Amino acid sequence: MEEQDWAQVVAAAVKAPSIHNTQPWRFTASADQVELHFDHERALPVLDPSGRQQVISCGIAVEFAVVALAARGLTAEVDLLPDGDASDHLATVRVTGAHETSADERSLADAIDRRHTVRAPFLPQAVPGDLVDALQQEAARFDTWCKPITRSEEEVATVFLISRAEEMEQGDPAYVAELQSWMRTDPGAVDGVPVEAVPSGDPRERPSNWLIRDFVVGQRESREFRAAGDPDAPPPDVERPTVLLMGTTGDDHTAWLQSGRALARVLLRATAAGVAASPLTQALDWPDTRTRMQQRLSLIGYPQFLLRMGYPPSDPGAVSGRRPVEDVLRFETA
Numbered sequence: 001m002e003e004q005d006w007a008q009v010v011a012a013a014v015k016a017p018s019i020h021n022t023q024p025w026r027f028t029a030s031a032d033q034v035e036l037h038f039d040h041e042r043a044l045p046v047l048d049p050s051g052r053q054q055v056i057s058c059g060i061a062v063e064f065a066v067v068a069l070a071a072r073g074l075t076a077e078v079d080l081l082p083d084g085d086a087s088d089h090l091a092t093v094r095v096t097g098a099h100e101t102s103a104d105e106r107s108l109a110d111a112i113d114r115r116h117t118v119r120a121p122f123l124p125q126a127v128p129g130d131l132v133d134a135l136q137q138e139a140a141r142f143d144t145w146c147k148p149i150t151r152s153e154e155e156v157a158t159v160f161l162i163s164r165a166e167e168m169e170q171g172d173p174a175y176v177a178e179l180q181s182w183m184r185t186d187p188g189a190v191d192g193v194p195v196e197a198v199p200s201g202d203p204r205e206r207p208s209n210w211l212i213r214d215f216v217v218g219q220r221e222s223r224e225f226r227a228a229g230d231p232d233a234p235p236p237d238v239e240r241p242t243v244l245l246m247g248t249t250g251d252d253h254t255a256w257l258q259s260g261r262a263l264a265r266v267l268l269r270a271t272a273a274g275v276a277a278s279p280l281t282q283a284l285d286w287p288d289t290r291t292r293m294q295q296r297l298s299l300i301g302y303p304q305f306l307l308r309m310g311y312p313p314s315d316p317g318a319v320s321g322r323r324p325v326e327d328v329l330r331f332e333t334a
């Protein structure tokens with residue numbers, strides 16, 4: 001492929017969601033392949049010391065590249081960790097042939113530009129069961145399970161652990177400082193989370209059981225938490241999103257990359273069906289609440305990602321920026 005073709009594929013890949021919109025990646029393209037490398041300069045040492053959530057983010061970008069290639073009629077193979085598990089070279093996407101783009105491939109590729117994290121309350125309309133089945137099948141292709149949180153005791157446990165994790169985070173000045181360093185007020189910002197993309201009110205006062213991450217922590221007086229079973233519990237007409245917990249049997253770089261690839265497919269297929277999502281990953285940030293989630297939900301393996309899904313309101317909130325492709329892509333000539 002020519003350089004401008006790779007630039008277009010990488011432009012699609014970097015639309016991937018990433019934790020705090022850190023975009024922790026660098027790409028190197030040559031004639032028939034593109035490599036994705038982890039960019040440590042964009043690490044989150046407090047929130048994500050193992051790099052798990054950033055590697056997941058990179059896995060999403062890998063799969064967005066595969067989807068973009070398919071839309072151009074190109075078949076690709078992905079080698080994960082070709083230089084070994086400890087390497088920053090997380091993946092190589094290699095073009096191996098050509099095929100006729102299917103309508104399904106085109107619709108997934110079209111969803112790349114339309115997908116955004118929607119933190120606003122969803123409409124009171126359930127996500128269809130057959131779509132959830134399709135998302136589970138999609139994830140299974142990448143050795144990732146996808147468990148809808150439907151039973152009330154599972155919901156209570158998960159909501160409690162999210163609240164608990166949020167409370168721990170808000171009490172940790174290092175976490176708060178790191179989060180604030182990735183918040184952006186400039187509408188032209190090319191990374192980080194725009195303040196307009198997060199709720200301005202207290203997330204605990206939303207009509208939902210599901211506490212989204214509080215991005216403006218430290219800038220509010222109130223520090224009270226509403227845990228499950230609390231007397232201040234929300235009224236019955238609360239938002240009822242579909243919540244999917246995704247996980248893997250292992251918990252190494254390969255598992256993280258595979259769950260990211262699964263998540264990419266889940267998000268694009270959901271977007272193509274008009275369904276939006278926002279991650280709720282606080283409970284998985286910390287070893288304590290992550291382990292307790294494994295125990296309380298009797299999970300086989302490791303939870304990697306929690307996703308709130310539903311139909312978006314007419315104003316889904318601000319769109320986050322991306323670094324220009326030329327800042328993240330370099331070309332290697334043979």
Ligand SMILES: Cc1cc2nc3c(=O)[nH]c(=O)nc-3n(C[C@H](O)[C@H](O)[C@H](O)COP(=O)(O)O)c2cc1C
Binds near residue numbers: 119192193280281319
């Ligand atoms: C691994 C991972 C974890 C995330 N965790 C959260 C979270 O806990 N709460 C949240 O509101 N958004 C979360 N996000 C969403 C990012 O903030 C979002 O993708 C980023 O700001 C870019 O915005 P976009 O998805 O609209 O393109 C997460 C994204 C990833 C990939």
